[in-house]
Amino acid sequence: MSLHDEIVQIGTDSLAASRELNLLTASKKNSILMAMADELDSSKPKIIEANKKDIEEAHNAGLSDAMIDRLTLNDVRIDGIIKGLREIADLKDPIGERISRWIRPNGLEIAKIRVPIGVIGIIYESRPNVTADTASLCIKTGNAIILRGGKEAINSNKAIAIALIKGGESKGLPKNAIQLIQTTDREAVRELVQLEGIVDLVIPRGGETLIRAVTELARVPVIKHYKGICHTYVDESADLEMALRIAINAKCQRPGVCNSMETILVHEKIAEEFLPRMAEAMSERNVELRGDEATRKILEDINEATEEDWHEEYLDLILAVRIVASTKEAVEHINKYGSGHSDAIIAENETAQKTFTQEVDSASLYINASTRFTDGGEFGMGAEIGVSTDKLHARGPMGLEELTSYKYIVVGQGQIRE
């Protein structure tokens, strides 16, 4: 079978499975999820063995320690995956919810009902936990899932998928509801993202290069986020103690993630008071500061921030610093250089707060809180399939609801259009 035919077959099988998934009750889906978790538990030795093979090959291929760490599974990490699955089973099922209902003057009753999207493709890199996390979110919401993981994790992903399918099918998971693309041929991605009329949505998860490649090839809808260039703006009306605490949290608590701060904007009126205190606190935490000209008049020994720095997602202990003359100037900077992910204002002044939240064009805007809260769990969604910096369908943290579509059911008594 050609690669094209193979991927079309996977897609067609997935579509058939999605029709069956659509008919499962919430309790049925939950018992499937619990059985998937149980089977992962009893398959731990096999999964760890498969993972060792991947790690060995990664060492041979000379992958970085950071990549090997992302790839590595152990008892604790698998327990975390299992816990996640059981938590998803406990969440409320959004499918079947009546979103709204109204009656037209001609008597037609229109109801908008939440339904599964259908067939979802997930394209991801080295973290094998994504296999289980995304599969469980899709099954919970009645979607069939086609997984395409990274080549470097293929053995781990296969072992996890086998366990999920075995466990799930023991409780009635439809055949082909979860499929993992077995070939590591890169062309498979192209075939998958062009399956119009079969695949309803593709979610790429990983680095910017992967996401750009998927977007470029895709003919089916894609939801993504390229990067998180998050800002904190410290207004002249800010509580500076609070600003300091939030800045440290946003930069240092976990610098390698998308909702950490990359640039801080400081109002000129409080810069002389705030910047030296911030510089001291950041220096204690080994953060390198890079400042614009005005900042470097106050913090004389820091490096220069160039145009490139404003565009940069450091994902590291580096922070760009800029002094602005007004909230408007902060807004303009963020709208020009930001990634539409998460941005915060620290201010007591309500006009400044309002200008900032209305005019900054980002998914999540914070008043007096850390950008680190942009996360499905922290938002109370219970689970997260990703964070979207797109504006269509889903924006910001994506939980279960964002994995659904809707249909209209119109009940009449013989109405015809005049």
Add this chain to the structure above:
Amino acid sequence: MSLHDEIVQIGTDSLAASRELNLLTASKKNSILMAMADELDSSKPKIIEANKKDIEEAHNAGLSDAMIDRLTLNDVRIDGIIKGLREIADLKDPIGERISRWIRPNGLEIAKIRVPIGVIGIIYESRPNVTADTASLCIKTGNAIILRGGKEAINSNKAIAIALIKGGESKGLPKNAIQLIQTTDREAVRELVQLEGIVDLVIPRGGETLIRAVTELARVPVIKHYKGICHTYVDESADLEMALRIAINAKCQRPGVCNSMETILVHEKIAEEFLPRMAEAMSERNVELRGDEATRKILEDINEATEEDWHEEYLDLILAVRIVASTKEAVEHINKYGSGHSDAIIAENETAQKTFTQEVDSASLYINASTRFTDGGEFGMGAEIGVSTDKLHARGPMGLEELTSYKYIVVGQGQIRE
């Protein structure tokens, strides 16, 4: 300036305009819309003159009468456009609506607020009314619009756009909020739909060829509907009088539109009673029937329906007829051959109704009513920018709400993530 640079400039200007549009109040936007309507009214002679030029060129180019009819503007048609604009001004503004709000255990208050999408590109064919209809819907929802109309209507579109902009700007419409791409170079479409980070959404409106071409080229999100292959299923429990009335309406009231019926599925138990009556009524209305083998045993003198017929959007007085043994078989036929647009069941039996509406994977499902009601106006949305057969972001008739996105505004008191 190269074509690429030209389109990038249009996009960048549009993005800047969208920031200003985002700040306009509902009443401001409404006074802009009213001024646009007024200016259209006083520009009627100019618009009709420009339209005459397009029609003349269309005749020279040998375009069909149907195409020339779609292209033609006259006093009555322009009055219809003006009326539409004023009606849109009267609708409730969805922007700023608080969709939901909740408080987290740590005290963070999260609000989900409806906002404009940003920059919307509309790519369309010969109907010049689309210029005004889509521009007014976008301005109402605070979106900047880039219009790319068909070459054959370029003079009409220019005249309409000039009037809209002149009228709007007299009441504070931001510069470049409405832009019409002036070149008729086809490459402009490619450039437009690849403006990632600038154009947030593209809506192609027109024939399937146009829509496929746009989808293939696009790197920005696209919402579309390819075609409307709508079905009516007459169950064994149907009120046959009602079924007949609805079938006639769905097929004949306006056969050339996407929500008209193309195929009727009839339960075998009532086929002998229903089909001859239907055939008589359809024959009186000059509808050609094409049937499967079982149908042709009852209606001996009709043509055969081939596999191609089930896939066909006739948009004409032709109806494919098939006998099925069950609701399940009707569902399977529709999911296989339908376009996910609108499908109806005529049945008194509630189990059949439920199976049908749950299992048919279409945007709008009707129980005992005509598929012709799939329309923003008929649904009570007040206006319609199109009908989506996609499942992401918007499905079914798209009104004002479907032209919006949302953002999260999170209010804290200094919260940091532990």
